[in-house]
Amino acid sequence: MNKFVSALCALGLGAVLVASVQAATNNEKIIERIKPAGSVCMVGDDSCGGAAAASAGSGGRSGEDVYNTKCSACHGTGVLDAPKFGTSDWADRGAKGMETLLANAINGINAMPPRGTCADCSDDEIEGAIQHMLDSAK
Ligand code: HEC
Numbered sequence: 001m002n003k004f005v006s007a008l009c010a011l012g013l014g015a016v017l018v019a020s021v022q023a024a025t026n027n028e029k030i031i032e033r034i035k036p037a038g039s040v041c042m043v044g045d046d047s048c049g050g051a052a053a054a055s056a057g058s059g060g061r062s063g064e065d066v067y068n069t070k071c072s073a074c075h076g077t078g079v080l081d082a083p084k085f086g087t088s089d090w091a092d093r094g095a096k097g098m099e100t101l102l103a104n105a106i107n108g109i110n111a112m113p114p115r116g117t118c119a120d121c122s123d124d125e126i127e128g129a130i131q132h133m134l135d136s137a138k
Contacts, residue, residue, distance in 0.1 A: 061121075063128025070118040071129050080111040083133070090137035101134075102127050 060066075067075070067085075074082040083089035093101060105126050108114035115121055116129070 060125040060128065063125070063130070063132035066118065066121060066125045066129040067132045070121065071116045071133070074112075074116070075133060082112065085133055086136045086138060088138055090134050094134045094137060098127065098130065098134075101130050105130055 072085065074080060075085050078084035078087075078089070083093050102123065105112065106115055106123060115126060118126070121129075
């Protein structure tokens with residue numbers, strides 16, 4: 001009889017434990033579900049995929065992304081005589097070779113500001129953006 005009771009107790013305790021563990025996981029699911037949509041994730045915050053997004057591809061933003069967000073303001077239209085995207089301007093510049101173009105883009109040259117104002121661009125990202133513009137040459 002005693003054995004039976006303690007077996008029942010163990011069963012009961014087990015059931016309570018299982019129930020509370022389930023409650024805990026349900027709470028987590030609920031919290032997950034009621035999180036605000038589109039929570040902000042800052043670049044460089046790798047706790048929320050920010051770094052993953054920022055370092056998509058080979059360790060950086062794509063050349064196209066960098067160009068679109070940082071360089072197109074001048075190079076899209078040819079402001080201040082910037083070599084214009086999609087024109088022979090870039091074929092001419094390409095003759096200088098990537099090493100020179102990259103160094104000039106990083107340090108700035110005439111009206112071209114250092115890093116094209118992209119202070120947080122890595123050298124690789126700058127090079128990608130230059131390549132994207134070189135590829136556009138007609
Ligand atoms: C404020 C306008 C401006 C922005 C923004 C800008 N550029 Fe330029 N860029 C220029 C101008 C003007 C020149 C032409 C400079 C010259 O040769 O006199 C130039 C020239 C260049 C050249 C040619 C350098 C050479 O040696 O001939 C490269 C490469 C270049 N830019 C890359 C970039 C990249 C990459 C970005 C974005 C990360 C960028 N630029 C953003 C204005 C800009």
